Amino acid sequence: MLKDLVRRHRVIVCVGSGGVGKTTTAATIALWGALAGRRAVVLTIDPARRLASSLGIAELGDEPRQVAADLLASTGKPVRGSLAAMMLDQKNAWDRLVARHAPSAEVRERILRNRFYLHLSQSFAGSHEYMAIEQLCLLCESADYDLIVLDTPPTKRALDFFEAPERIRDFLDRKIVRWFVMPYLSQGWAAAKAMNRTVGFLFRKLEEATGVSALAEVTDFFAAMSGMFDAFTARTDVIHGILRAATTAFVLVTGPEEQVLTEAEFFSERMRSLRMPLGGVVFNRVHEELSADPAAFPGGTVTRLDEETVRTALVAAGITCEHLDWLAANFVDYQLLARGEAIRMEQFRAGLSRRVPFVTVPNFDSDVHDLVSLTRMHPYLFGAANPADGVESRPPRRRRRPHG
Ligand SMILES: Nc1ncnc2c1ncn2[C@@H]1O[C@H](COP(=O)(O)OP(=O)(O)OP(=O)(O)O)[C@@H](O)[C@H]1O
Ligand SMILES: [Mg+2]
Numbered sequence: 308m309l310k311d312l313v314r315r316h317r318v319i320v321c322v323g324s325g326g327v328g329k330t331t332t333a334a335t336i337a338l339w340g341a342l343a344g345r346r347a348v349v350l351t352i353d354p355a356r357r358l359a360s361s362l363g364i365a366e367l368g369d370e371p372r373q374v375a376a377d378l379l380a381s382t383g384k385p386v387r388g389s390l391a392a393m394m395l396d397q398k399n400a401w402d403r404l405v406a407r408h409a410p411s412a413e414v415r416e417r418i419l420r421n422r423f424y425l426h427l428s429q430s431f432a433g434s435h436e437y438m439a440i441e442q443l444c445l446l447c448e449s450a451d452y453d454l455i456v457l458d459t460p461p462t463k464r465a466l467d468f469f470e471a472p473e474r475i476r477d478f479l480d481r482k483i484v485r486w487f488v489m490p491y492l493s494q495g496w497a498a499a500k501a502m503n504r505t506v507g508f509l510f511r512k513l514e515e516a517t518g519v520s521a522l523a524e525v526t527d528f529f530a531a532m533s534g535m536f537d538a539f540t541a542r543t544d545v546i547h548g549i550l551r552a553a554t555t556a557f558v559l560v561t562g563p564e565e566q567v568l569t570e571a572e573f574f575s576e577r578m579r580s581l582r583m584p585l586g587g588v589v590f591n592r593v594h595e596e597l598s599a600d601p602a603a604f605p606g607g608t609v610t611r612l613d614e615e616t617v618r619t620a621l622v623a624a625g626i627t628c629e630h631l632d633w634l635a636a637n638f639v640d641y642q643l644l645a646r647g648e649a650i651r652m653e654q655f656r657a658g659l660s661r662r663v664p665f666v667t668v669p670n671f672d673s674d675v676h677d678l679v680s681l682t683r684m685h686p687y688l689f690g691a692a693n694p695a696d697g698v699e700s701r702p703p704r705r706r707r708r709p710h711g
Contacts, residue, residue, distance in 0.1 A: 333350075350457050
């Protein structure tokens with residue numbers, strides 16, 4: 308169960324492949340924390356519209372917003388803490404980053420209006436991830452929250468997120484920047500490419516990353532930005548500190564499907580090598596396997612050959628409709644699906660350290676997009692419907708430097 312994990316950490320980062328339930332899990336963990344007495348905040352990325360509106364963040368904002376007390380009370384649970392939520396807006400976050408670090412209003416305006424910047428802030432690979440972590444940084448520095456739950460963007464292999472700070476740092480590396488601000492580069496692409504293979508390579512990369520090929524804009528951008536690079540570099544160090552702190556835990560959310568689990572395996576390996584090991588695993592949307600009665604199903608599990616047995620059981624239970632064959636076949640199909648998932652999850656677990664807690668959450672009959680339905684996940688994640696049930700839940704002691 309994840310109860311202790313949430314109790315012992317200040318920052319929980321939900322990671323995983325696209326569409327597996329990261330946003331939902333992040334929201335439900337923060338809600339649990341709030342019910343347990345924590346001052347919780349969830350930073351969501353692209354939540355389903357209904358989830359956003361039930362968290363009271365239908366519009367993007369610059370700051371986390373407190374979820375209204377009566378909304379929290381609508382869960383029917385005693386509320387001992389508070390919950391805030393924020394939806395991350397990439398573009399806005401970049402602009403704020405520039406505004407914070409720009410040495411003067413004039414430079415700020417020059418950067419914000421630059422076409423290359425507009426592309427970079429909207430489409431540079433890794434920029435979404437970087438801004439999510441940047442926002443995490445801000446929340447960590449504020450003393451307003453003692454549980455910070457970060458949702459992460461869907462990424463192809465769910466990894467870009469953690470490599471983003473490095474990638475941006477490489478990108479902003481001053482050695483590279485110097486190439487751009489060298490005056491001769493303003494002569495144009497052809498001259499620059501001829502000058503040096505490295506420069507040509509960098510420009511190609513830049514073009515690929517941004518789709519912008521106007522060299523003058525790029526050069527101007529870097530000239531305007533050059534004073535800000537030190538601040539950015541210092542920032543990535545802080546970010547590393549937070550991601551590797553003992554008070555930060557990563558929760559991998561995954562589905563039980565083969566392809567998703569393969570990605571999850573790769574991901575968990577990679578996280579280990581980045582020295583950010585998993586703190587917990589959530590198998591979400593799992594089909595529940597019936598514990599088959601050995602008297603009825605001698606193999607201990609339901610197999611394709613059992614359709615007749617199921618049919619007989621249905622008739623014995625008084626169910627005699629025209630769809631009986633279909634019902635029996637459907638039940639067997641479901642059980643085969645559930646068995647396959649159970650085997651795959653077992654294999655996945657075998658590769659994890661035994662200390663890593665894992666939980667399974669069933670595939671509910673409807674989407675999870677309001678506070679009440681979020682609480683449906685609590686018994687599966689935490690082993691109790693209320694934080695007050697069972698082990699006491701209290702916030703971890705604040706460290707002097709939360710990301711130290
Ligand atoms: N256990 C569950 N049972 C039923 N529906 C679920 C469950 N968990 C999540 N969902 C639904 O699945 C959909 C996807 O969930 P969610 O948005 O949390 O995924 P995600 O990993 O954040 O996706 P993305 O990678 O696109 O950001 C949502 O509509 C959510 O309500
Ligand atoms: Mg999401």
